Amino acid sequence: xxxxxxxxxxxxxxxxxxxxxxxxxxxxxxxxxxxxxxxxxxxxxxxxxxxxxxxxxxxxxxxxxxxxxxxxxxxxxxxxxxxxxxxxxxxxxxxxxxxxxxxxxxxxxxxxxxxxxxxxxxxxxxxxxxxxxxxxxxxxxxxxxxxxxxxxxxxxxxxxxxxxxxxxxxxxxxxxxxxxxxxxxxxxxxxxxxxxxxxxxxxxxxxxxxxxxxxxxxxxxxxxxxxxxxxxxxxxxxxxxxxxxxxxxxxxxxxxxxxxxxxxxxxxxxxxxxxxxxxxxxxxxxxxxxxxxxxxxxxxxxxxxxxxxxxxxxxxxxxxxxxxxxxxxxxxxxxxxxxxxxxxxxxxxxxxxxxxxxxxxxxxxxxxxxxxxxxxxxxxxxxxxxxxxxxxxxxxxxxxxxxxxxxxxxxxxxxxxxxxxxxxxxxxxxxxxxxxxxxxxxxxxxxxxxxxxxxxxxxxxxxxxxxxxxxxxxxxxxxxxxxxxxxxxxxxxxxxxxxxxx
Numbered sequence: 001x002x003x004x005x006x007x008x009x010x011x012x013x014x015x016x017x018x019x020x021x022x023x024x025x026x027x028x029x030x031x032x033x034x035x036x037x038x039x040x041x042x043x044x045x046x047x048x049x050x051x052x053x054x055x056x057x058x059x060x061x062x063x064x065x066x067x068x069x070x071x072x073x074x075x076x077x078x079x080x081x082x083x084x085x086x087x088x089x090x091x092x093x094x095x096x097x098x099x100x101x102x103x104x105x106x107x108x109x110x111x112x113x114x115x116x117x118x119x120x121x122x123x124x125x126x127x128x129x130x131x132x133x134x135x136x137x138x139x140x141x142x143x144x145x146x147x148x149x150x151x152x153x154x155x156x157x158x159x160x161x162x163x164x165x166x167x168x169x170x171x172x173x174x175x176x177x178x179x180x181x182x183x184x185x186x187x188x189x190x191x192x193x194x195x196x197x198x199x200x201x202x203x204x205x206x207x208x209x210x211x212x213x214x215x216x217x218x219x220x221x222x223x224x225x226x227x228x229x230x231x232x233x234x235x236x237x238x239x240x241x242x243x244x245x246x247x248x249x250x251x252x253x254x255x256x257x258x259x260x261x262x263x264x265x266x267x268x269x270x271x272x273x274x275x276x277x278x279x280x281x282x283x284x285x286x287x288x289x290x291x292x293x294x295x296x297x298x299x300x301x302x303x304x305x306x307x308x309x310x311x312x313x314x315x316x317x318x319x320x321x322x323x324x325x326x327x328x329x330x331x332x333x334x335x336x337x338x339x340x341x342x343x344x345x346x347x348x349x350x351x352x353x354x355x356x357x358x359x360x361x362x363x364x365x366x367x368x369x370x371x372x373x374x375x376x377x378x379x380x381x382x383x384x385x386x387x388x389x390x391x392x393x394x395x396x397x398x399x400x401x402x403x404x405x406x407x408x409x410x411x412x413x414x415x416x417x418x419x420x421x422x423x424x425x426x427x428x429x430x431x432x433x434x435x436x437x438x439x440x441x442x443x444x445x446x447x448x449x450x451x452x453x454x455x456x457x458x459x460x461x462x463x464x465x466x467x468x469x470x471x472x473x474x475x476x477x478x479x480x481x482x483x484x485x486x487x488x489x490x491x492x493x494x495x496x497x498x499x500x501x502x
Contacts, residue, residue, distance in 0.1 A: 016073060016112065018074075023071065026071050027074070030071055031075065031109065032056075034103065035105060035110070039418065045102060045104075046103075047101070050068060051065050054068070065210070072103055079106055079452065080108070080112075081109065082101045082104045082105075083104070084101065084104075084275075086101055086102045096335035127194065129174055129177050129290070130170065131208075131213070134216035134217055137163060137166050138216060140162055140166070140222065141163070141224065144159065144231070145223065148235045148238070149234065151238050156242050159239075160265075163269075164265055167272070176278065180295075190304075190453050193308070195301065195304060196304055199300075202297055206293055207294065209290060210291065210314070220273050221274050221281070222272045224273055234427065239262055244259055249442055275452050354371055357369065360483070415441075416494055417439050418437075420494045425491070425493075426489050428476030430478065431480070432479050433479060433480040434481050435482045438480035441492075444456075444464050445466060447464075454467070462494055465493045465495065466490055467491040467492075469491070473489055475487060476489035
């Protein structure tokens with residue numbers, strides 16, 4: 001739900017005028033003193049008190065009481081101060097008739113000074129990655145699911161404030177911390193030698209947060225998915241009733257505005273943990289950003305270590321190596337020694353995606369088929385065009401690729417038919433699978449878990465659905481030709497579509 005914008009929300013803010021005025025130092029000093037007295041529970045101040053307090057700091061030179069009175073009236077005109085007539089202390093008619101006032105901070109000015117006070121403390125992005133907020137959120141959502149209809153008056157509001165404050169603080173701290181890693185100051189610090197001493201603690205800190213994220217945050221995602229619309233509305237209605245039951249001396253937000261704010265807050269919470277059909281959840285993005293931060297820290301440390309090793313003198317090593325070469329009489333032995341010391345020369349580094357036939361880690365490189373890559377010459381010399389070359393025909397390659405795609409589609413159709421015959425089936429109840437079937441099944445599970453609906457539709461129109469087991473259920477073993485895999489006991493269902501086997 002998008003926020004509602006009203007004309008009042010787009011008005012100019014004259015209360016901020018004193019921050020950019022010509023005599024900004026005088027206005028800032030007055031507002032800071034009045035705000036300090038406000039924090040001491042002294043609300044109404046006379047001009048003489050303001051003037052004496054400002055002059056006690058010794059930061060304004062050649063400042064008079066008349067100038068202070070003028071500045072107070074300017075601040076009153078901008079809406080930062082409110083005033084009332086002060087006639088109780090007059091000792092004569094002339095003093096009473098003279099315009100004497102007391103001044104009080106307005107609500108806008110209080111929030112502005114609070115903001116400025118917070119800005120003065122900012123020394124960087126700050127932030128932290130704490131997993132304790134996940135525990136507070138889990139506790140609050142569990143309480144909603146168990147006793148929403150049994151909340152005492154005021155208990156639902158306390159639960160909501162605790163829930164949303166933990167969520168908001170966790171999100172802001174995590175965003176600030178990740179931003180600090182990508183700041184210019186962090187980049188400069190990661191380029192210094194002192195960063196190596198900090199690297200291990202920083203990596204452990206990030207890894208601990210990722211583990212806590214995976215352990216607790218995804219449990220929150222499951223709990224939020226179990227809170228239906230009826231339970232949500234019943235809970236928010238109790239929160240709204242507690243909020244409206246508070247005694248208010250000033251005109252506050254209407255019932256409809258409070259309800260929209262509560263619904264927006266709940267939608268923010270659910271979108272952060274669960275996501276929707278159009279976008280990934282913020283939880284997934286935070287986990288990805290944290291892993292990227294770990295990789296960045298490790299890369300910076302590796303570069304520093306390589307730079308440190310690059311500055312070490314290798315003269316003694318090279319002299320020893322030269323004596324070893326000089327003592328050899330056989331050229332073949334010299335070639336072997338050079339291969340051990342310098343490696344293969346010249347070498348070429350090829351980059352690309354390997355088409356592996358298996359994922360087994362114990363398979364030797366020599367047992368896998370080669371990956372053919374077309375290498376173009378990097379020579380700047382132009383080849384002579386003595387004779388024209390005929391147009392190359394790629395018909396054979398296209399036909400071969402077409403046959404390969406058809407074979408893969410046929411294998412997928414066969415596996416879909418096999419899973420359709422099994423119906424709803426758990427991982428532990430699956431028969432022995434071939435390697436290709438096992439890889440395709442894991443691919444299905446990955447696509448389902450990444451989707452908010454926990455399902456997707458294949459190219460032939462078959463819908464693949466996934467049911468995630470509860471936390472207390474035991475894991476299952478997926479058996480295939482290339483080994484056994486211990487994993488969660490997911491339930492998979494394949495439903496045929498109109499385009500199936502078309």
